[in-house]
Amino acid sequence: MTDIRMIEAARDRLAGRVRRTPLLSSPFLDEIAGRRVFVKPECLQHTGSFKFRGAWSAISALSPEVRAKGVLAFSSGNHAQGIALAAKLHGLTSVIVMPSDAPQIKIANTRAFGAEVVLYDRASEDRDAIGAELSQARGLTLVRPFDDPQVIAGQGTAGLEIAEQAEEQDIQAAEVLIPTGGGGFASGIALALEAKSPRLRVRPCEPAGFDDVARSLASGKIERNASQSGSLCDAIVTPQPGNLTFPILSRLCGPGIAVTDDEALQAVVLAFNRLKIVVEPGGAVALAAALFHGETLGDTVIAVASGGNIDPDVFKLAMDRYG
Amino acid sequence: MTDIRMIEAARDRLAGRVRRTPLLSSPFLDEIAGRRVFVKPECLQHTGSFKFRGAWSAISALSPEVRAKGVLAFSSGNHAQGIALAAKLHGLTSVIVMPSDAPQIKIANTRAFGAEVVLYDRASEDRDAIGAELSQARGLTLVRPFDDPQVIAGQGTAGLEIAEQAEEQDIQAAEVLIPTGGGGFASGIALALEAKSPRLRVRPCEPAGFDDVARSLASGKIERNASQSGSLCDAIVTPQPGNLTFPILSRLCGPGIAVTDDEALQAVVLAFNRLKIVVEPGGAVALAAALFHGETLGDTVIAVASGGNIDPDVFKLAMDRYG
Incomplete structure (x- = not known):
């Protein structure tokens, strides 16, 4: 705790x-x-x-081996941007899973801060399943927004x-x-x-x-x-x-x-x-x-x-x- | 210098x-x-x-006797507000001479920061003469905006x-x-x-x-x-x-x-x-x-x-x- x-x-x-x-x-x-x-x-x-604070804290607290594989987040907002920039400054890959109907500007900004954005269809796809698959296949660590x-x-x-x-x-x-x-x-x-x-x-x-x-x-x-x-x-x-x-x-x-x-x-x-x-x-x-x-x-x-x-x-x- | x-x-x-x-x-x-x-x-x-910096510096550098009589400025803008607040925080009178056609919001803001605003008509009145008269009658010290x-x-x-x-x-x-x-x-x-x-x-x-x-x-x-x-x-x-x-x-x-x-x-x-x-x-x-x-x-x-x-x-x- x-x-x-x-x-x-x-x-x-x-x-x-x-x-x-x-x-x-x-x-x-x-x-x-x-x-x-x-x-x-x-x-x-x-x-x-403020989300940059938590993002940096969580990423910098990972062990070097785990961190090197990159991080994953679900967010279309401030947490996404915080994770993207904190990962970029660590020289890491970040993957942000966002709904495909998120505002274009948020998708563009998240990409501009260095993230790989994976879009999903809210109606037909399961966000958590996509995240679990990405995490397993690429060894990405999920960073939750608050818990x-x-x-x-x-x-x-x-x-x-x-x-x-x-x-x-x-x-x-x-x-x-x-x-x-x-x-x-x-x-x-x-x-x-x-x-x-x-x-x-x-x-x-x-x-x-x-x-x-x-x-x-x-x-x-x-x-x-x-x-x-x-x-x-x-x-x-x-x-x-x-x-x-x-x-x-x-x-x-x-x-x-x-x-x-x-x-x-x-x-x-x-x-x-x-x-x-x-x-x-x-x-x-x-x-x-x-x-x-x-x-x-x-x-x-x-x-x-x-x-x-x-x-x-x-x-x-x-x-x-x-x- | x-x-x-x-x-x-x-x-x-x-x-x-x-x-x-x-x-x-x-x-x-x-x-x-x-x-x-x-x-x-x-x-x-x-x-x-930034004008608050210069205003505070000039007012706080006056001798206590001179300062106590108050300060004067010509301005309808940022210098006026800087002088007004710096004077107020010193517990002093400030008089700001402003053209009567200045935007109402600037006049209102300058007053709200604690200044006494003296309006003059740009077409018919001489700002410097008004300032000189106020300065002489009330012992106010003129604070210039930059020189x-x-x-x-x-x-x-x-x-x-x-x-x-x-x-x-x-x-x-x-x-x-x-x-x-x-x-x-x-x-x-x-x-x-x-x-x-x-x-x-x-x-x-x-x-x-x-x-x-x-x-x-x-x-x-x-x-x-x-x-x-x-x-x-x-x-x-x-x-x-x-x-x-x-x-x-x-x-x-x-x-x-x-x-x-x-x-x-x-x-x-x-x-x-x-x-x-x-x-x-x-x-x-x-x-x-x-x-x-x-x-x-x-x-x-x-x-x-x-x-x-x-x-x-x-x-x-x-x-x-x-x-």
Whole structure:
């Protein structure tokens, strides 16, 4: 299981490879929120999301013999790009299995970061079977998007940075709002903060209607989402919390917060105007929670903007509606 | 005159106040440029531009008695916002003299950062006379936008960061491309690099048709622009290089590079898509030079993105044309 030593070891392996993203703020956002709001823009991380941290951590933790055969991932999104670039920088093959109806731009970007993309037909083919066959035939190691101890450790390196940056900015206590899908990012950060800055407490943030983590935390057992489609926050829509991540979230996090797509779009526009960063809707749910769901929040929050790979049409929609 | 000791002293006064902006990159930009391109996003600085550095430096260098009476600036743009916030954080009055036809959003933002805005009619009133009267009546100290040794020293603190970051990234030699108006930013950075990393050389970048610095460097004497309007890169259009900045630029910088408005807009879109940062056209001319004017550049460039306060309609134009 992931612990602080694994997170610190991941940090050491990531040294010189990961960007230390800054801590941003704006008096305009503080005024809207009615509290101090700091934003950690992981959209500025390599490949445009925090996923590069976990990808590098997992790949660099493999034994040299296993690693040399290459890695495999299922993803049409940020995890795919993180794995592709981390593998390329290791000089490895990566194979990303993607649905053939994934947006062309995502397929093109994943290829451009160096991956071999294998497309499958969602209607007629079984993704897991394709992956198992590839893995067996070529010796590729599957890197899961969140339920992997070394992935969680890599995401936790952002938590080490948050603890340091809070100290630099003299932040004594705060709620740390994290966009949450399967819970790898939130659980890694929660473990790092437990060890380094226990007065910083993680609050998972999700799209309304896809708040499996919030409901699981409330009921004490893993709950599923009724649907997996229909949210603009696609980057963080997953069926349910992970088997590894849920116990960590359950032990360390405060209650979840759900925000609407419209609130996420407003946060996208405010991040653009006031922080000069590009955030995708799923990456903006924590900022949206800070701005529009302060009822249960204290006087200082740190909202992580987890990714910036926004579809241009979605960005245009946000600007037309709230710009 | 500004020297490295003044820049280091400015850095000490700015410690804990300024953001250390990261160094970003993208394999997609490297491919377009045909060389390694690093981008330092000063659009992420407080108030959305590097101007906060010089403003803080100048205000914090005043004697306590002089400072307590407040400061004055003429500006409708990034310098105004930098002065307003730096004064507010010092607990001081700032008065910004702005033309009454300046965009409402700029007036509102300058007020929101804590300044008292005095509007004047460009057609019938004399800005300098209004400033002189305010200065005399209330004891306000004028802070010039670039031709001030402490402003140049403050801007130079970005150069100290570039020197450190180049070493961290193992960049041995590079051209450092700087969006240039009056030359305060370029000259401050050039002085810092001369002392700390002489294999990094500044190249000033300007809008085509408003390339007074490039022409002045070529002729060896101060040249003026024929016009001061008609560029989307308004943030860096000035009549001519400063009396303090030109000798520094002349001694330390390579030839200037001019880019078209369309190239600047393309750079705005590429910065949005590939770096997840928001850059205004004037702030994007250095990146545009790196991407589209490589003829005279070496294998590694560092382009500074100097500001992000883009008008939403201009951003929309850029996305419609190149998104």
